[in-house]
Amino acid sequence: MKTIDLSVKIGKLKLKNPILLASGTVGYGNEMSDFIDLNILGGIITKSISLKPRKGNKPQRIVETSAGMLNAIGLANVGLEEFINEKIPFLAKYDVPIICNIAASSIEEYVECVKSLDSENTIKAFEINVSCPNVKEGGLQFGNNLTMVGKITERVRAVTDKTLIIKLSPNVSYISEFAKICKENGADAVSAINTLVGTAFNINTRKPKLSNIFGGLSGPAIKPIALAKVLEIHLSVDIPIIGVGGIMNWQDIIEFMIVGAAAIQLGTLNFIDPTASVSILKGLYNYCSERNIESISKLTGSYILE
Amino acid sequence: MKTIDLSVKIGKLKLKNPILLASGTVGYGNEMSDFIDLNILGGIITKSISLKPRKGNKPQRIVETSAGMLNAIGLANVGLEEFINEKIPFLAKYDVPIICNIAASSIEEYVECVKSLDSENTIKAFEINVSCPNVKEGGLQFGNNLTMVGKITERVRAVTDKTLIIKLSPNVSYISEFAKICKENGADAVSAINTLVGTAFNINTRKPKLSNIFGGLSGPAIKPIALAKVLEIHLSVDIPIIGVGGIMNWQDIIEFMIVGAAAIQLGTLNFIDPTASVSILKGLYNYCSERNIESISKLTGSYILE
């Protein structure tokens, strides 16, 4: 076996490989640990945490669509305190970088969350979710507002030295403008993309299938859109990009890296095959090995546009 | 057989049923006429016409994706003159409303096109394409710019009394803002949605699969997004909406009407089953008949949100 360096860097953060598990699709790691050794992962991004526990939306929260799914979980989470007391101790046992995803309905709440968590050694980076389509306050109100995203980045940057990642909304015309303002305000990286706003109705009852009416579309259906957003950012802003959206296999990961992703996140795939990372790692290794690519990070932005 | 009224109205335009064939997916009608009697349709929307003929983008123009396809045709079309001389005479033989879709790279070009076509009796309405993602000039530059969409609507409105439909881009944060400006400037209806920007790369060559790099995503993958856009418009702007995006069967049409569509367009489906409208019409009829819905137009915006 050749030695292929699968490690990648996101700001100060070094990952053993580019595979992160996406926020909201891995819980706080415990269930996934029944299926795989978490230590093989590049990192884990926890379910969005808010200051106080959130109950989330009423059922129904999930609808399957063609090659995709809508979710309207509504950021159901245990809240900061329980996260620190109950969830971090479990994650601390592993040798895998934990990226803490934060959701909030005001700038102050973002700041307070990050402040309270900054001293936790287990947490190696923050991913700021400014783009959840399933909540009334915060969410897209923030994610689609350039000034607001700039401010959130600036204020959160001021209270942490850890790697700071802003998770961007795809529900905008030019995502690169958002990436740019993140960079200008000190973000180390951006994640692209969160889910796209969608809906589905029952034609017999004429009611929405989701109690929240609208939900977020994820899965292979959105992959071409996510790739375009990553490429758009890479073509115009010099900031590490974490690609996410519809990744189902190692080929998809290579495609995301080629268009500019420094690392990637597996989301919906975790629901269908929580062990996927094992075979994916082999696929990445073989791809690089067959092409004499010594370091997978060389693939990032290696597109040829002629 | 009960009599069910399948007719719908879009501004002044009365259609015998809600089924329109979408621009770019039916050419100028002749090929489709080999498969179905065009007269059964609610209407036909011609391939985007520009002032001068357009060659379109280099191959490759088409990529299949999960439950979708990317196209980067680049508005290849015969141009205004050939359209009038060669295409309209064929369409004139049918008793089916022809909606002429217009693309342009300047406001003046839109105006000139509409002016030149306004006297054609065969043309019953104009659909203004401000949202093609596959061309450098015009296209999204216009479609994602609120002021520009307003201006185009206003200027085109000034030169025609025919039903004026603006075809909106989904690549924006709040499509209802665009619908609103269309209404304020005199549009009779909006079509939602055009394709979403996407891309796909070959992981062996590291080159884009489309010569144009980016393309427009259509097909069932985008249906939840299209439904959400239609509902968003219906919830806040009082303007007839023509729903389009991922419709594959009669159930999808009912769903689009429930969330607010007055009529719909079949796009990608035409490539796979050019005869689909025949069975779809039966499905629509049966749905209404079983529920004693005398007029299908009653379904428009009949959602129950509680």
Add this chain to the structure above:
Amino acid sequence: MLIISSPVVELSEIQKGIFLQKIKSPEIAKEILPGQFLNIKVSEGFSPLLRRPFSICDVEDDNIFLMFNIFGEGTRILACKHKGDLINILGPLGKGFNFDADFDLAVFIAGGLGAAPFPFLFRKLKNQKNIISFVGGKTKSEVIKYNIPNYSVATEDGSEGFKGNVIELFEQEIKNHLSKKIKIFACGPNGMLKALSDSVKKLNNFGYNLTCEISTESAMACGFGICQGCPIQDANNPDHYHLICKDGPVFNVNDVVL
């Protein structure tokens, strides 16, 4: 919890439109308990995208059984599997029936395809407990009695047995048994479970002490607790949802709000 590809042994149509799929899966067979479920990948690729949840219907030696009807795309694909085709199974999932508990009479209540989990529960309880069952459906052809012991039938149109819903039948019949220590196991549509819940609470308000476990359903993305997609209201804490896939699908009727 396992993810495993296991071969179909046989598909039988136990009554019109109701299929029983026998799958050889010693690993699952060894571990699974009545009331738990499996999340099944019905096709090789990602169409349909999500797994489909099915109750464990029965276990016999190395074989497991699923019972289903053709509801949509996923079950249509499942019903087309040939002998030897591999099916990818994730499970055993969730918390099943608590059937070791202290009771004299087990009461099974099944609405339509809610009959699915009972053959396995019956296998575990027979020779140990007395069992009576109530099975219901809209009409005769929808009533499933497969391997359900000692049953009475209710049909809404009266085409077989009691005319009315299965909970009304239960209410009428249970009166003859109220002296015993009763545990009810129920599975069926939400409306039925809700009616049962009201009924049990009424009886218990009269001083009886019926225990009742219900198997609930929800749309699911993961089936093992990571997506938060399957909430059911916690009866004891208005600020909390249980997860049907992880905390259920079987709940004590007092623990959830239907």
Add this chain to the structure above:
Amino acid sequence: MLIISSPVVELSEIQKGIFLQKIKSPEIAKEILPGQFLNIKVSEGFSPLLRRPFSICDVEDDNIFLMFNIFGEGTRILACKHKGDLINILGPLGKGFNFDADFDLAVFIAGGLGAAPFPFLFRKLKNQKNIISFVGGKTKSEVIKYNIPNYSVATEDGSEGFKGNVIELFEQEIKNHLSKKIKIFACGPNGMLKALSDSVKKLNNFGYNLTCEISTESAMACGFGICQGCPIQDANNPDHYHLICKDGPVFNVNDVVL
């Protein structure tokens, strides 16, 4: 043009990895001509979404034949069809070979799966014209000779016949025939067609008069001219593309730029 569901009669593997599918479709069989193609819906639902184009390989009475390898998802599904399964066919599509024209010697040139359209063309020409064929592939196992008459083989690795590509072989051999009125029919990868085109032009510049028709390929959405998805540069008008599905897939080599 028809849209029709026709039953599979038989699937045979004519050589490792190369399948021949026999479908009973009298309607298509009656109409279709060599070089035309069919656009096939490989599954019932919309996964994969688009139809897949295949050349007509042969026609025998009421039956039509497709030849393919397992390339991706669509062809994998196609190769799994059982006898009696219905396949939805849209066709006949495009313009085929112009084989009635005035020539003495037909030259078939096939690269790899480019062999697909020749059995049918051979059926139409045999007993009427002299035919010689050149078939090529990277290596022995990739060369397809199925129902191709009077062939010479070229392999790039020299594992069978001439060592080199099939156009080099053609150039070497055609010299012995240049006195005849020649019409070339070619199908294969773009690179091969391009080399052939250069070769033919060179010969014609020397004063010979070879006619040459090539069967081209492109990604397609519709296959019948409504999507504009399959352009190929018109050799006579820089501002115009031909559509491969409608104006082709067979073109005179002088009419297109590869």
